[in-house]
Amino acid sequence: MFNPVYIALIPLLPFFSFWLIGLAGRSLFPKYGSYAGTLVILVSFILSAFVAWQYFTIGSGGMTGAMHPQIIVFNYTWLQFSPSLSINMGIMLDSISVMMIVIVTFISLMVHIFSLGYMKGERNISNYYCFLSLFTFSMLGLVLSTNIFQIYIFWELVGISSFLLIGFYYEKPAAVAASKKAFIITRFADLGFLIGILILSYYTKTLDFQTLIRNASTPALSGDLIKSSFLGFSALSWGLVLVFAGGAGKSAMFPFHIWLPDAMEGPTPVSALIHAATMVVAGVYIVARLFPVYSMACPGALNVVACTGAFTSLFAAIIACTQTDIKRVLAYSTISQIGYMMFALGVSGYSGEPSLGFTASMFHLFTHANFKALLFLGAGAIIHYVHSNEMGNMGGLRKALPVTHITFLIACLAIAGIPPFSGFFSKEEILMAAWNANKLIYYVGLITAAITAFYIFRLYFNIFWHTTPPAHGNGNEATRDSHARKNKSGRELPVTMLIPLIILGILSVVAGFAPFGKLITANGTPLPMTFQPLFSIAPVLLAAAGIYTAYVLYGKENNLPQRAAAALNGFYRAAYKKFYIDEVYLFITKKVIFHSIGKPVAWFDRNIIDRNIDRTGESVSGLSFVIRKLQSGKVQDYAIYIVGGAVGILFLFLYITS
Amino acid sequence: MNNTELNRILIVSALLFFIGVYGFLTRRNMITMLMAVEIMLNSVTINFVAFNKYLYADKMDGLFFTIFIITIAAAEAAVAIAIIINLYRNFNSIDINDSATMKY
Numbered sequence: 102m103f104n105p106v107y108i109a110l111i112p113l114l115p116f117f118s119f120w121l122i123g124l125a126g127r128s129l130f131p132k133y134g135s136y137a138g139t140l141v142i143l144v145s146f147i148l149s150a151f152v153a154w155q156y157f158t159i160g161s162g163g164m165t166g167a168m169h170p171q172i173i174v175f176n177y178t179w180l181q182f183s184p185s186l187s188i189n190m191g192i193m194l195d196s197i198s199v200m201m202i203v204i205v206t207f208i209s210l211m212v213h214i215f216s217l218g219y220m221k222g223e224r225n226i227s228n229y230y231c232f233l234s235l236f237t238f239s240m241l242g243l244v245l246s247t248n249i250f251q252i253y254i255f256w257e258l259v260g261i262s263s264f265l266l267i268g269f270y271y272e273k274p275a276a277v278a279a280s281k282k283a284f285i286i287t288r289f290a291d292l293g294f295l296i297g298i299l300i301l302s303y304y305t306k307t308l309d310f311q312t313l314i315r316n317a318s319t320p321a322l323s324g325d326l327i328k329s330s331f332l333g334f335s336a337l338s339w340g341l342v343l344v345f346a347g348g349a350g351k352s353a354m355f356p357f358h359i360w361l362p363d364a365m366e367g368p369t370p371v372s373a374l375i376h377a378a379t380m381v382v383a384g385v386y387i388v389a390r391l392f393p394v395y396s397m398a399c400p401g402a403l404n405v406v407a408c409t410g411a412f413t414s415l416f417a418a419i420i421a422c423t424q425t426d427i428k429r430v431l432a433y434s435t436i437s438q439i440g441y442m443m444f445a446l447g448v449s450g451y452s453g454e455p456s457l458g459f460t461a462s463m464f465h466l467f468t469h470a471n472f473k474a475l476l477f478l479g480a481g482a483i484i485h486y487v488h489s490n491e492m493g494n495m496g497g498l499r500k501a502l503p504v505t506h507i508t509f510l511i512a513c514l515a516i517a518g519i520p521p522f523s524g525f526f527s528k529e530e531i532l533m534a535a536w537n538a539n540k541l542i543y544y545v546g547l548i549t550a551a552i553t554a555f556y557i558f559r560l561y562f563n564i565f566w567h568t569t570p571p572a573h574g575n576g577n578e579a580t581r582d583s584h585a586r587k588n589k590s591g592r593e594l595p596v597t598m599l600i601p602l603i604i605l606g607i608l609s610v611v612a613g614f615a616p617f618g619k620l621i622t623a624n625g626t627p628l629p630m631t632f633q634p635l636f637s638i639a640p641v642l643l644a645a646a647g648i649y650t651a652y653v654l655y656g657k658e659n660n661l662p663q664r665a666a667a668a669l670n671g672f673y674r675a676a677y678k679k680f681y682i683d684e685v686y687l688f689i690t691k692k693v694i695f696h697s698i699g700k701p702v703a704w705f706d707r708n709i710i711d712r713n714i715d716r717t718g719e720s721v722s723g724l725s726f727v728i729r730k731l732q733s734g735k736v737q738d739y740a741i742y743i744v745g746g747a748v749g750i751l752f753l754f755l756y757i758t759s
Numbered sequence: 760m761n762n763t764e765l766n767r768i769l770i771v772s773a774l775l776f777f778i779g780v781y782g783f784l785t786r787r788n789m790i791t792m793l794m795a796v797e798i799m800l801n802s803v804t805i806n807f808v809a810f811n812k813y814l815y816a817d818k819m820d821g822l823f824f825t826i827f828i829i830t831i832a833a834a835e836a837a838v839a840i841a842i843i844i845n846l847y848r849n850f851n852s853i854d855i856n857d858s859a860t861m862k863y
Contacts, residue, residue, distance in 0.1 A: 737783070
């Protein structure tokens with residue numbers, strides 16, 4: 102039914118273009134590397150759209166068909182360690198992986214097209230497209246994995262390619278620091294992921310997802326997992342929580358979120374790719390992939406997911422209200438929205454009505470990918486025009502950038518959850534799932550929805566209305582005007598940058614009407630998604646209130662924001678400083694780890710271990726200084742030693758034999 | 760009966776050998792040292808001949824060995840003299856102590 106060749110081509114085409122552009126791009130076709138990369142992604146996108154169409158219609162008995170099964174398209178034994186243990190490379194199609202390949206290739210295609218205009222004239226444009234291809238390849242490989250070790254391999258590839266892309270402007274110290282920070286923090290979380298993988302696969306005796314899920318979630322087979330415990334929790338809980346910790350690192354959940362805002366040092370289209378489709382949803386994806394184990398075998402681990410997600414969503418939304426760098430606002434908004442997806446998974450059940458959360462989470466992943474990519478690409482267009490990231494240098498851009506303005510507004514309405522834009526539907530489902538499972542998390546989600554509407558419209562009004570810089574902008578009016586004058590003569594933006602904005606804008610409007618309940622559910626059977634207008638009154642009203650507040654504060658120039666900030670003085674400053682999480686990290690690493698652990702260990706190493714090694718070397722060289730006198734260079738001395746030795750041995754033999 | 764004759768020959772051979780060792784250790788002239796080495800080899804050949812004659816008179820092995828040793832001695836003398844000539848070219852001397860540069 103499915104032809105493995107063209108499914109395998111979906112991830113392999115970007116891999117191929119990675120090698121092609123990376124090895125030959127700069128020397129053979131420096132001008133056309135970008136076009137080659139874009140073309141390859143386009144083919145990859147068409148293939149994955151075709152696979153999705155086949156999977157959801159023919160593959161499983163029609164749109165309204167009953168089940169969406171997991172299909173292993175092929176499985177190749179890559180490393181055989183023992184008859185029972187091997188690492189495979191394969192492709193698994195199920196509803197979430199099919200959805201993910203479409204999202205990944207689509208967003209990647211949009212980013213590729215946008216970058217044609219945005220990155221025009223950059224020095225290393227071939228390298229840039231080469232890294233983008235690697236990024237797309239690793240994310241596609243990740244979502245199509247058949248076993249947990251394969252996912253780990255691609256997981257690390259995603260990490261390394263994000264490192265390369267964040268540090269793309271490697272002449273800038275800030276970009277280098279940001280890429281290192283992203284890499285180290287996600288690596289640190291990946292340690293948990295690796296240990297979690299080892300625990301799970303050790304107890305279930307397999308790496309394969311299907312077998313692992315069956316073994317872990319069947320009580321008869323998972324005896325060891327439940328029985329063996331450590332610090333009062335079963336091995337299964339530890340494994341799942343550690344896997345989630347790895348996912349939290351990639352998905353920038355609290356307390357691993359600090360790398361994501363700094364990752365804004367990379368080129369803006371890269372931020373769109375990282376935030377919308379690839380890196381940060383990897384964590385959500387791994388939880389969704391292992392979701393049967395979470396929900397059936399270990400609800401405690403699922404609670405951890407829910408609480409972390411809910412806390413992170415609120416926490417990041419509050420910080421987003423105070424940031425002035427537009428990309429940072431968007432970064433915190435991503436963290437907040439990923440938190441939404443996480444707690445939707447956390448409150449979900451496996452089958453029937455309670456499994457709404459799973460569907461809602463995937464739905465939100467889908468809509469969020471659209472509107473967040475749009476927000477970032479719009480921000481890229483604005484930055485391209487203004488040459489600044491600071492809100493203070495913007496204002497009143499609605500006339501200069503009409504297309505960007507409209508599409509950005511659509512994305513803002515979508516993320517704020519205003520009907521009928523896509524974010525509204527997915528957010529409703531998430532809130533409904535939370536309402537059914539856990540009231541506290543529901544209220545956290547509701548408050549977050551209001552704050553989301555506030556900060557995203559604060560961003561919107563500051564960029565497009567608010568004609569003069571607010572107080573945070575440190576008097577850059579002169580530079581702003583000169584930029585504006587310089588750019589006003591030309592067209593708004595290159596057409597390659599407008600096309601993705603328009604496509605994503607249309608999708609952000611209509612994506613909410615996708616029949617997700619029929620397509621993607623936790624156990625493969627369709628879920629009737631009921632839409633209750635009464636239920637959505639509270640979130641929509643709160644979102645509207647958030648928008649109105651933002652309008653009052655930032656719609657025109659006034660001193661209300663400063664007064665509001667002054668009224669909330671301590672809290673505002675704490676949020677502006679991101680609740681000092683970075684400082685806590687610095688304190689722990691510098692003061693605690695470096696100072697009180699690293700320094701004594703270094704002293705011990707230098708003064709005890711090294712000193713002893715040096716002593717050994719010194720005594721050997723002293724001894725050899727003495728005995729080298731034997732090497733006189735005189736042949737007859739050597740002859741005497743030989744004769745003396747022979748005589749000595751002779752006497753020795755005589756002594757022994759007598 | 761034969762042993763007394765054999766013993767006498769062996770005494771001569773041992774004396775010859777140690778004369779060679781003494782000469783090798785004390786002479787400074789490399790040609791003389793080469794001659795001392797030849798004396799040692801000759802003492803060994805005397806041993807071979809004597810043992811062959813008195814102990815295994817029906818065999819020829821000792822004699823063959825003698826011929827081999829003489830041949831090897833000739834070859835060795837040729838090599839040694841070539842080395843000595845090269846040393847002479849380098850150091851302008853055939854005194855063994857003048858060429859004591861191969862050391863620490």
